[in-house]
Amino acid sequence: MIDGNGNSTSYSQKQELLLTNARIVTMVSGSQGYLVSQPTDLYVKAGKLHALPNQLPADTPIYDCKYKLVTPGFIDCHTHLVYAGNRANEFEMRLNGMPYSEIARQGGGILATVKATRAATQNELVEYALPRLDGLIRSGVTTVEIKSGYGLTLKDEIKMLRAAKALQDRRKVNVVTTLLAAHAVPPEYQGKSDDYIRLICEEIIPMVAEERLASSVDVFCESIGFNLQQTEKVFITAKQYGLNVKGHTEQLSNLGGTALTAKYKGLSADHIEYLDGEGVSALANSDTVATLLPGAFYFLKETQLPPIKLLRQRKIPMAIATDVNPGTSPFSDLTMMMNMSCTLFGLTPEEALRGVTCHAAKALGLAKVKGQIQHGFDADLAIWDVEHPADFSYQQGIARLTARVVNGEVEHV
Ligand code: NIG
Numbered sequence: 001m002i003d004g005n006g007n008s009t010s011y012s013q014k015q016e017l018l019l020t021n022a023r024i025v026t027m028v029s030g031s032q033g034y035l036v037s038q039p040t041d042l043y044v045k046a047g048k049l050h051a052l053p054n055q056l057p058a059d060t061p062i063y064d065c066k067y068k069l070v071t072p073g074f075i076d077c078h079t080h081l082v083y084a085g086n087r088a089n090e091f092e093m094r095l096n097g098m099p100y101s102e103i104a105r106q107g108g109g110i111l112a113t114v115k116a117t118r119a120a121t122q123n124e125l126v127e128y129a130l131p132r133l134d135g136l137i138r139s140g141v142t143t144v145e146i147k148s149g150y151g152l153t154l155k156d157e158i159k160m161l162r163a164a165k166a167l168q169d170r171r172k173v174n175v176v177t178t179l180l181a182a183h184a185v186p187p188e189y190q191g192k193s194d195d196y197i198r199l200i201c202e203e204i205i206p207m208v209a210e211e212r213l214a215s216s217v218d219v220f221c222e223s224i225g226f227n228l229q230q231t232e233k234v235f236i237t238a239k240q241y242g243l244n245v246k247g248h249t250e251q252l253s254n255l256g257g258t259a260l261t262a263k264y265k266g267l268s269a270d271h272i273e274y275l276d277g278e279g280v281s282a283l284a285n286s287d288t289v290a291t292l293l294p295g296a297f298y299f300l301k302e303t304q305l306p307p308i309k310l311l312r313q314r315k316i317p318m319a320i321a322t323d324v325n326p327g328t329s330p331f332s333d334l335t336m337m338m339n340m341s342c343t344l345f346g347l348t349p350e351e352a353l354r355g356v357t358c359h360a361a362k363a364l365g366l367a368k369v370k371g372q373i374q375h376g377f378d379a380d381l382a383i384w385d386v387e388h389p390a391d392f393s394y395q396q397g398i399a400r401l402t403a404r405v406v407n408g409e410v411e412h413v
Pocket residue numbers: 080109110113220248251296323325326327328329
């Protein structure tokens with residue numbers, strides 16, 4: 001028996017586990033999914049949740065949840081967690097009046113991080129990412145998406161993706177990787193962005209697909225990123241190589257990247273502050289998730305709000321993510337993003353919780369295996385000292401996570 005006080009932190013059980021006295025919030029679709037259950041048992045076998053068998057082997061390990069709240073493990077579906085360097089200086093420049101886009105045009109912004117990331121080794125990138133990952137883990141994260149995009153050469157993009165995957169050897173967490181080679185035009189391709197798109201399509205995507213280093217390809221479709229035609233070329237190539245697509249779209253202006261992402265059956269269109277009615281309709285007619293990144297909205301002091309009411313009206317699933325990155329969202333705390341999505345964007349605490357569970361899973365193409373407490377789903381859970389799930393969006397900065405279950409293995413905080 002393992003008590004719920006953390007006395008058995010070395011515990012590891014890949015085969016079977018019975019969690020008892022769990023007050024669960026399943027996050028299945030419909031209002032039922034947000035209700036807190038009566039204390040119940042959860043049975044885990046080989047990393048998956050299963051119906052309780054009639055007879056349990058006598059030696060089945062038991063974890064007593066002690067009536068704590070159990071949610072699906074949180075999923076951060078959009079991060080740039082792996083990078084080197086620090087851009088506090090740009091934060092100061094912005095506060096002294098220079099806009100983000102101007103800093104980017106002068107070779108700062110993303111390119112400043114590219115310089116530092118290229119100079120770092122794969123191991124250094126892992127070490128730099130760990131404190132940020134630990135922040136996410138403390139906020140209940142069991143699955144994190146990590147993008148490349150600060151290497152911008154074949155070698156450096158691969159180095160970033162390998163570093164992202166290597167984090168799984170250092171922490172109990174599921175990492176999902178996304179190739180974001182089309183994040184910025186690298187310095188050596190200035191004025192030749194089409195040539196860089198060719199490099200991405202002819203060399204980087206094929207290699208990343210062959211080595212299975214990423215499951216999706218993302219593009220920063222923006223005036224300071226890549227235009228619609230270039231974005232489409234990358235999407236077409238990604239699809240040819242069997243990879244999913246997603247987009248950084250409508251963050252600073254409305255180029256139509258969201259509709260393009262929907263057209264290519266993208267998993268998600270992310271940011272979308274400048275999305276218009278047409279773009280919302282494109283999402284409504286697709287299976288693409290709208291991912292909201294309130295940290296970047298807040299940190300850039302953006303005033304254009306994403307079209308939440310329309311998204312809600314058209315029943316488009318909304319995910320919420322940290323967008324952890326050194327330029328626009330230096331925040332490694334997913335529950336803080338839940339709070340911001342409520343206070344800044346007007347989401348309800350239920351929408352916020354769906355945004356980091358079932359809808360975040362959908363934004364990663366994992367809706368059938370993660371983000372809900374259901375038989376057959378992965379046994380990824382978070383166990384909290386929390387009375388009601390609205391608390392996640394309400395209080396910030398207090399330690400309320402007591403344990404996580406990742407692929408059926410318990411880890412105490
Ligand atoms: O999601 N929009 C582009 N990419 C990041 C910013 C990256 C950076 O500034 O380093 C974002 O906001």
